[in-house]
Amino acid sequence: RRTEVSEVDGGLRGPFDPSVSLSLSACPPLGLESLRVDDSQMRASSYERTGLGPHRGRLNIQSGLEDGDLYDGAWCAAARDRDQWLEVDALRPTLFTGVVLQGRSSIWSWDWVESYKLQLSNDSETWWTVLDGGREVFEGNRNPETPVLGLLPVPTVARFIRINPQTWFSNGTVCLRAEVLGCRVPDPDDVDASDPDPGSKDVLDFRHHDYSEMRKLMRSVADQCPDITRVYSIGRSFRGRKLYVMEISDQPGTHQLGEPEFRYVAGMHGNEVLGRELLLNLMQYLCREFRAGNRRVVRLVTETRIHLLPSMNPDGYEEAYSKGSELAGWADGRYSAEGIDLNHNFPDLNNIMWDAQENLGDPRRTANHYIPIPEYYTQEDATVAPETRAVISWMQDVPFVLSANLHGGELVVSYPFDCTRGWTPQEATPTADDAFFRWLASSYASTHLVMADPARRLCHYEDFQVHNNIINGGAWHTVPGSMNDFSYLHTNCFEVTVELSCDKFPHASELPAEWENNKESLLVYMEQVHRGIKGVVRDKTTKRGIADAVIRVEDHDHDIRSAADGDYWRLLNPGQYRVRALAPGYLPSARRCSVDTEPRPTVCDFTLTKTPVQRLKELRAGGAGGSFTLPARRFLNRNYGMKSLSKFKSILN
Incomplete structure (x- = not known):
């Protein structure tokens, strides 16, 4: 039977008499991409093999370099016919509003569904087909990566939903990745059912902020806590947007002798948006808790100069934001407006250091820190993004001690070196401070509520839990020109990369829970700046x-x-x-x-203590020609005797 839903008083009333808004934004994703939907909630008519089972039919899930393992990039049916389906059990009555479809993630195969039907059920036995006017078929994908939204003409209450492919790419097979949109509704037959945890008890602005809204929020925080905050810009993006930083300190704008400088950078890849929102949450939280007298926060703010850059790539973010959390895909907005991957855009100082070591044959004779930027990189025609130049200048101006670069799409913390020696695709490439970097990475990973959960599901295809959710960057995949490596080799600052969540662009409804997942980790990691x-x-x-x-x-x-x-x-x-x-x-x-x-x-x-030669140089500074001043002569006579005059003249001249 079909469950009818009618409009009443501007809302919807279905078989369980819910009252919900007609707005699509009121019905978030069920959580196939974010993994809130468990593998056990997904079934299929058939599947080609385990690695292409229904549990792999999640929006934006990624496959590895090899097809044929347990972690391929889609659900793929065993047969190419119209009787195949992917089913999702919402576990309770749900107001379904739509689905988002995507093709298969693979570098070897091109597979996607071009049209499909939607079916609903309350018991997984009796099904009805959703009609869009007189049509049963929804339009699907035209390529493997671009997500396509299909909206139900009338939001409908049910428990189960099926996606039934009708046509697919002619050279491919029946493969798809999906997300389902729906609102939870009360079930009078389940008196113990309760609404899900709101996610966080902190009263923060949990939503996505575009460039204008981000500026307003940062200004609002500065107005609430003028004694401990300062908003400043380190430069502009390619499209002219300012790269805003929030400074939090008991003396903002001033470097205090002996007080370490810390930074968080987010949004290097514009479509990895969670870090941006977490830093906006963090500045609100630190302001509020400082005013409330939270001892931990007061101590952190008074003993540390904190800098928060929520959006290093604001142009890329605006591109992703314009499409939304479910339709931005895996890469839209990743690059700068010039098409540059900012995490490959810093000077490659690793190979300069390694080449020097090989040429001299003794690592102790080569520079191991403050390696200068090569001349070619500073030329006007060099392919260097203005965002990268701005961050480099910032890193040179402020004596940062510790930093983290916030990314998304995985759950792991990686540490330098990111670039492998000899250009191998994967090879552990430790720094001289490998033990401390592992400590830093562990301080974040071990306190992250999801990362540290041994029962959690893999995000895509790599099991980082065997490494305690930390990994050397080179052992993961080589990244020449990374910000982490540059920071370590050109400045005093130690930096790691934090992959915050499986979902690069979580829906706004996920943000409170993601704040709770990361809050303790963000605080603990900042506190590590006081070690040593x-x-x-x-x-x-x-x-x-x-x-x-x-x-x-x-x-x-x-x-x-x-x-x-x-x-x-x-x-x-x-x-x-x-x-x-x-x-x-x-x-x-x-x-x-x-x-x-x-x-x-x-x-x-x-x-x-100054060397004798240095003292003599300074004593002689007021003299003329090759003669020593009278104070210099007295110094030499008292300490070295007059016979040393000729020797020191030769040194100084």
């Missing part, structure tokens, strides 16, 4: 800080440098370390520094 050692490198005589002093940890082939005021931060795991401070014109200084297990840095200050 920190201090100030000063001149013994003037007591002023020494900029660009090299901080070298014994048995760690990666140095860092002091900031403009002489302060430094060196992230380290617990242990005992011998640390040296070196600066041009100064005698090196060494000391032992101990790091314990608490996330509180050990203070290791250094006082450097």
